[in-house]
Amino acid sequence: MTLRLGTDRPLLVPFLTGGVTADWTDYLLAYQEAGADAIEVGLPFSDPMLDGTTIQQASDQALTRGATVEAILHELAAIRGRLRVPIIVMAYANLVLKVGIERLAQAGVSGLIVSDLPLEESAELESAAAAAGIDMILLVAPVTPDDRLRQICLRSQGFVYAVSVMGVTGERTTLAPEAEALARRAKLLLTEPGVDGSHAGSRDDENPVQRLPVLIGFGVSTPEQAAVAGRAGDGVVVGAALMRRVLDGASPADLRREVGALRAALDQGVSTATPYAEISGDRG
Amino acid sequence: MTLATQRGMRDPATGGRFGSFGGRFVPESLIPACAALEEAFRDAWTDPGFRQQLDLFRAVHAGRPTALTPAWNLSAELGITLLLKREDLAHTGSHKINNVLGQALLARRMGKTRLIAETGAGQHGVAAATAAALFGLRATVYMGERDIERQALNVFRMNLLGAEVVPVTTGSRTLKDATNEAMRQWVANVDDTHFCLGSVAGPHPYPWMVREFQRVIGEEARRQVAAELPTGVPDVVVACVGGGSNAAGTFAGFADTGARLIGVEAAGGAAMTDGTVGVVHGSRSLVLQNAEGQIAEAHSIAAGLDYPGVGPEHAHLGESGRAQYVTVSDDEVLIALKRLARTEGIICALESAHAVAWVMRAAGTDELPHGSTVLLTLSGRGDKDMAQLQDQPIMTEPPAGLQADLPAGRQAGLQPGGQAGLQPGRQAGAGAGRVAS
Numbered sequence: 200m201t202l203r204l205g206t207d208r209p210l211l212v213p214f215l216t217g218g219v220t221a222d223w224t225d226y227l228l229a230y231q232e233a234g235a236d237a238i239e240v241g242l243p244f245s246d247p248m249l250d251g252t253t254i255q256q257a258s259d260q261a262l263t264r265g266a267t268v269e270a271i272l273h274e275l276a277a278i279r280g281r282l283r284v285p286i287i288v289m290a291y292a293n294l295v296l297k298v299g300i301e302r303l304a305q306a307g308v309s310g311l312i313v314s315d316l317p318l319e320e321s322a323e324l325e326s327a328a329a330a331a332g333i334d335m336i337l338l339v340a341p342v343t344p345d346d347r348l349r350q351i352c353l354r355s356q357g358f359v360y361a362v363s364v365m366g367v368t369g370e371r372t373t374l375a376p377e378a379e380a381l382a383r384r385a386k387l388l389l390t391e392p393g394v395d396g397s398h399a400g401s402r403d404d405e406n407p408v409q410r411l412p413v414l415i416g417f418g419v420s421t422p423e424q425a426a427v428a429g430r431a432g433d434g435v436v437v438g439a440a441l442m443r444r445v446l447d448g449a450s451p452a453d454l455r456r457e458v459g460a461l462r463a464a465l466d467q468g469v470s471t472a473t474p475y476a477e478i479s480g481d482r483g
Numbered sequence: 484m485t486l487a488t489q490r491g492m493r494d495p496a497t498g499g500r501f502g503s504f505g506g507r508f509v510p511e512s513l514i515p516a517c518a519a520l521e522e523a524f525r526d527a528w529t530d531p532g533f534r535q536q537l538d539l540f541r542a543v544h545a546g547r548p549t550a551l552t553p554a555w556n557l558s559a560e561l562g563i564t565l566l567l568k569r570e571d572l573a574h575t576g577s578h579k580i581n582n583v584l585g586q587a588l589l590a591r592r593m594g595k596t597r598l599i600a601e602t603g604a605g606q607h608g609v610a611a612a613t614a615a616a617l618f619g620l621r622a623t624v625y626m627g628e629r630d631i632e633r634q635a636l637n638v639f640r641m642n643l644l645g646a647e648v649v650p651v652t653t654g655s656r657t658l659k660d661a662t663n664e665a666m667r668q669w670v671a672n673v674d675d676t677h678f679c680l681g682s683v684a685g686p687h688p689y690p691w692m693v694r695e696f697q698r699v700i701g702e703e704a705r706r707q708v709a710a711e712l713p714t715g716v717p718d719v720v721v722a723c724v725g726g727g728s729n730a731a732g733t734f735a736g737f738a739d740t741g742a743r744l745i746g747v748e749a750a751g752g753a754a755m756t757d758g759t760v761g762v763v764h765g766s767r768s769l770v771l772q773n774a775e776g777q778i779a780e781a782h783s784i785a786a787g788l789d790y791p792g793v794g795p796e797h798a799h800l801g802e803s804g805r806a807q808y809v810t811v812s813d814d815e816v817l818i819a820l821k822r823l824a825r826t827e828g829i830i831c832a833l834e835s836a837h838a839v840a841w842v843m844r845a846a847g848t849d850e851l852p853h854g855s856t857v858l859l860t861l862s863g864r865g866d867k868d869m870a871q872l873q874d875q876p877i878m879t880e881p882p883a884g885l886q887a888d889l890p891a892g893r894q895a896g897l898q899p900g901g902q903a904g905l906q907p908g909r910q911a912g913a914g915a916g917r918v919a920s
Contacts (some may be wrong), residue, residue: 242868244776244777245654245777245778246654246660246663246763246764246778247663248662248663248666248667248764249510249666249667249668250667250671255653259654260651262777267775268775268776269775281523291762292508292762293761293762293763293770293772293776293778294775294776296761296762296776297761297772297774297775297776298775298776314510315508315509315510315765316508317507317508317509317510317511317514318511318514319498319506320498320507320508322508337511338510338511339511340510340511340512340514341512342512342514342515342516342673343511343514343515344515349515351511352626362510362511362512363514365670365671366512366667366670366671367667367670367671390852423882463800
């Protein structure tokens with residue numbers, strides 16, 4: 200199953216570290232109920248070199264309680280009947296190369312993001328993903344030059360993941376200004392003739408001219424920031440801000456409210472609530 | 484001689500490949516920085532001005548060339564000719580200075596004002612702090628909390644040199660976690676900061692660049708050995724391997740000869756022996772990991788070898804058969820360190836003692852028959868390990884206990900320049916090879 204995401208409303212993709220708690224799949228269902236368009240599930244890794252403190256802690260917590268990639272995929276497959284939104288796995292290259300794309304497809308995964316697999320190294324995995332029917336979502340960064348950005352937009356499937364900030368994952372007090380500039384550049388490129396719609400697989404056959412959405416991730420921490428990012432791009436990925444709540448012991452019902460606030464802010468283009476107003480300083 | 488031995492150690496293929504190993508597995512955010520570094524290094528390495536500058540600092544600051552010391556006494560005991568390349572005599576006490584002088588000069592050439600570095604034993608951290616002080620750069624060194632406890636003196640040295648040492652408290656709190664943290668900091672500070680990586684690991688161009696900066700070990704040794712041995716090249720070249728930078732630099736000087744290349748790993752951190760193919764810290768290589776790809780912790784008495792991965796070029800040299808990789812245990816290392824100290828008056832680093840331990844074990848066997856000529860790179864000196872070794876009972880046993888273990892050669896009173904004709908080759912004419920005859 201590949202991703203079929205529209206751009207008619209700002210997209211919301213909340214993140215959860217797989218296996219972070221015993222009831223981790225309940226959070227996925229809560230995200231779905233709160234209006235997630237897709238859910239990103241992070242595979243915990245021993246050496247998360249692109250993650251800030253919060254996701255590192257979540258990864259550590261999952262591994263410490265014995266979470267394995269196999270168990271996570273098993274539990275994901277077990278709730279497929281109740282989970283209607285697409286599942287995107289985010290992982291480091293070493294785990295993906297070990298587990299194999301086919302195994303991810305078996306578990307019902309629709310998309311894959313590999314944080315340390317740039318364009319130069321991704322060809323092999325891209326063809327395996329195409330064979331397995333999984334969308335490979337590629338990342339772009341503020342420092343990605345235009346010619347490279349064009350190549351990535353050409354090859355990315357499902358959406359283009361715009362990394363908002365030069366840094367690791369983690370909460371920030373404001374959305375980095377370069378995020379908006381990057382999303383604008385990517386959107387512009389995606390409307391160029393030949394850049395988008397030229398690759399098969401992830402397109403909606405009935406609407407082949409619709410371009411790939413651009414989602415902003417890394418550091419999107421509050422409904423206000425989500426609203427801004429939702430206007431600049433086509434949606435947001437929110438990770439550390441939610442994972443911090445999970446690590447602090449918040450329940451699936453609590454997270455449903457958090458994600459609901461993000462959903463509302465995105466839909467209205469403004470914030471309706473400020474549950475993170477107390478945050479000051481970089482929690483990255 | 485196989486084709487592989489004639490080819491030597493070449494520049495990596497496009498994308499930083501050594502066979503199927505290497506590459507650039509980094510976040511998109513770091514791609515421009517890696518590309519810029521590769522370009523800057525290519526440019527500098529072909530610039531005679533840069534090479535002259537580096538040679539100057541190697542000579543006047545680092546004390547190069549380092550000596551080649553025939554280990555006369557140990558040679559006689561073992562029935563081989565053992566020549567030691569003395570990187571322990573280089574400034575800061577190890578080969579690490581070779582790499583950091585190159586990288587710091589390059590960083591300055593690129594307009595960077597700050598170095599960040601990862602360190603395990605602290606040797607690379609001290610070297611990076613030294614180069615930063617010399618070239619007026621700020622330095623931040625990331626070091627696992629556990630290593631900070633083991634190597635308190637090196638932490639003090641780094642501070643004294645003006646560097647900030649940041650404890651890394653995540654994961655196994657050793658070198659691999661320090662490397663993760665340095666990578667994270669590099670992503671966030673890439674504009675003004677150069678990541679001064681300490682080994683032949685990491686994303687392209689690091690494995691290649693660091694090997695080129697360490698090549699000076701092998702090139703000097705090649706010349707020095709040629710003057711010492713009638714055969715010109717030794718039968719065997721041996722060096723310890725953690726990430727593998729001193730071995731890569733040493734091998735680079737001999738890969739195009741018929742010499743056997745031996746890398747010695749710690750039994751508890753032997754990626755070449757026990758590792759499987761994986762991607763860690765930016766390149767595809769061999770790595771200690773479980774079936775799902777979670778990176779394992781290495782365990783060695785030598786903090787500098789406590790690393791679960793190994794440089795991608797070593798993985799390639801091993802796969803192609805050009806180099807052979809072996810392991811020694813912590814116990815063998817302690818015995819070797821003590822024996823080298825008592826026979827040659829050289830206290831080497833625990834890391835370097837791995838290479839010595841293999842030679843001691845292999846000498847007289849099919850692995851290293853009597854009469855063999857051996858070049859061994861002594862990568863560093865043991866000062867940093869003394870506090871740790873004081874608690875090891877074997878280290879404080881009285882000399883008498885050692886005497887009883889001595890082979891006949893030593894007891895017969897063989898001494899440098901003594902009756903067995905153990906003079907330096909240039910004087911004796913027949914060369915140190917006579918030791919073994």
